[in-house]
Amino acid sequence: MAITYEYAKLVEEFGSSAERLAFVDFKLRFTGIIQRTDLAEAFNLAEASSSRLLSQYHELKKDNMVYDRSRKMNVICNESYTPIIAMDAETALGMLSHGFNKNRLLDKPVLKYARIGKVPEQLEVEQVPKITRAMFNQHAISCEYISANSDNHEARELVPLTLISDGKNWLFRAYDRSSTERYNFKNFNFSRACNIKALNDKNQAAQSSELLNHDAKWNSMQAVLLELHPELSDGLKAAIRRDYGMQDNQNEIVLTERGALIWLLCNQWLVDKSEEINEGRYYNFLLKNRSMLKDYL
Template identity: 30%
Template sequence: MLASISFAQRQRLAYIDFCLLFKGAIYRQDLINRFEVGLSAGSRDFNLYKELAPENLEYDSREKRYFQTAKFKPLFEHDARRTLIKLANDISDGFDAIGDMHFPVESPSSLNVPDIFIVARLVQAMLNQRAVSVIYTSLSSGSAARELVPHAIVDNGLRWHVRAYDRKSNSFRDFVLTRISKVTLKGEPEVNELAERDGEWQRMIPLQLVPHPKNVSFPTAIEMDYGMENSQLLINVRAAMAGYLLRRWNVDCTERGTLEGAEYQLWLQNRFTLRDVDNLAIAPGYTVSK
């Protein structure tokens, strides 16, 4: 039946499906505002969606919005990789499920693509400020149940993480999405578990990047690559993300720029000004100054 529906209406149905999957609920006005359609057209879209997937949503007359049911199964197939990129860039439309325009541009593949339903539950928890119970498999202790309070999904260039308060260690940490095998929504978190209390996430630190002093023969080329001004690139990043960026860009973080190899084209010049940043431990050549 979907094949016989107009492209425009399939877009609206995919948006309803997307909101139910990732937000757990949708107002009729959300659809009307997103697509600038009339009230009657919006009502027809919800009625058609319910006809196609009667067990996917239920209407709460008190809150005046549609909620995802326990029997929810997506009406459309949402591509996990595209959806994660859209969520990371705040493009929440679900249109990839009906065939986005494809451009001949490719990017390196990540290690693995997380389960779309795991991602959806975590996003629901973040948007509604809920804790979650998960089954997480770590390198050190194997599979075990953990309670987390997630607040952000992070792309480190190789794989996806969820940034969350971990009730086991009583600290904010990163958890690899593909190592999470089950997510159950729990109650509201404590104040100390919210993103506002994540110091490494809230703290912005400056990174002063310059062409590598030994590995680059023509630094002007590197200056052009990174849009440097006065032979340097100064960027502010979250302390929790700094190590990921430095490792992704192969930035030499040694004291005097001593890493050898053509892959090290940048050097972190202001490493001495960075203090107490746990994430920097994964950056190439970084050691704590004594």
């Protein structure tokens, strides 16, 4: 059956099973596998109930998954999968980060709500799962990447490792096998990756040296000392103190951040990280301990 439902229609059609069917579809689509234990943990289902639900899903979407006896789990059929539930990539990434939540599928806010500057089709929902499945199963992908810092847009081999959100964009940390630089662990923006191909052969599986526990910058927690920028007026300083949870007359704030994310933090918080105070642009903060953090900027 090729039909894809909005969540409200799925509830109308399948009643109390709708949430569980949506969970199976979400887990299969974005991680590539679904097991009975997933359903037991998510819904406190007994093994027999989990098996019946997986059978129901399979009856609805016969070409979506196959049971892998060697791994003892249901795995996605990449070439024939069609979703049972409509879901945009941003919603999926949010649930991969914070857990499955049917309320994210209903689009029924408790209070009136507006989001500023939402970019339609910023993330391609057909491309994002290729990255998240590789991340979950520790496999590589091949993709082209539109980098702001490089003219090299040729295909590169990446091992996706973890999701990152800066509040505006979704990114992922990956080991770049194609890099000739000294340090191969880097941050990538989901929206800039294109022509993504999964590399599922066993010889393309992530090596131990490519995993996150070998990423020194990710595992290094650094103190970041910020001072309200000296070019700000007293009125702006007072407003920024409120925005960032600072006390009245407090001029400095100390954060602890992963080394791999300090550059992103500085961009997001409008931090002047130049060696001399920059008077030509607007900044909220001045990075006081730049010399200690130069390897992360």
